[in-house]
Amino acid sequence: xxxxxxxxxxxxxxxxxxxxxxxxxxxxxxxHARANGATVYWDVGTTECGDPQFYLLGPPPHFECLLCxxxxxxxxxxxxxxxxxxxxxxxxxxxxxxxFRALRPSRxxxxxxxxxxxxxxxxxxxxxxxxxxxxxxxxxxxxxxxxAALA
Numbered sequence: 001x002x003x004x005x006x007x008x009x010x011x012x013x014x015x016x017x018x019x020x021x022x023x024x025x026x027x028x029x030x031x032h033a034r035a036n037g038a039t040v041y042w043d044v045g046t047t048e049c050g051d052p053q054f055y056l057l058g059p060p061p062h063f064e065c066l067l068c069x070x071x072x073x074x075x076x077x078x079x080x081x082x083x084x085x086x087x088x089x090x091x092x093x094x095x096x097x098x099x100f101r102a103l104r105p106s107r108x109x110x111x112x113x114x115x116x117x118x119x120x121x122x123x124x125x126x127x128x129x130x131x132x133x134x135x136x137x138x139x140x141x142x143x144x145x146x147x148a149a150l151a
Contacts (some may be wrong), residue, residue, distance in 0.1 A: 007144045016052040
């Protein structure tokens with residue numbers, strides 16, 4: 001199958017973002033990514049009504065959308081990758097600050113992962129180690145009853 005890529009109109013190359021807005025988005029997210037040892041992938045587009053959108057994308061090969069920032073009239077709307085609205089701000093700086101908070105893992109997420117790890121460890125001990133210890137005490141009572149009294 002051959003795919004023909006038609007050239008985009010000149011105004012659509014930056015998704016109709018002003019150059020200062022686009023530079024601010026790219027610089028801020030690049031600095032955040034470098035601090036976390038990641039690479040920034042991004043793209044621009046427009047809504048159905050022609051409003052500009054900026055997409056922060058995940059790593060290759062899937063490049064799934066992590067965040068989307070849209071400018072609708074004088075407001076900046078920040079959405080997560082599933083389309084849920086995270087914030088509506090009047091300045092781009094506030095929207096970028098909200099984006100950083102959305103990208104940072106929440107404390108609740110870290111605690112829930114730790115709880116799941118602890119539960120998995122407990123289940124492993126109950127299912128794997130306790131039967132082995134029970135078998136070893138059976139062996140001790142058979143072959144060395146004097147040592148079984150110590151265990």
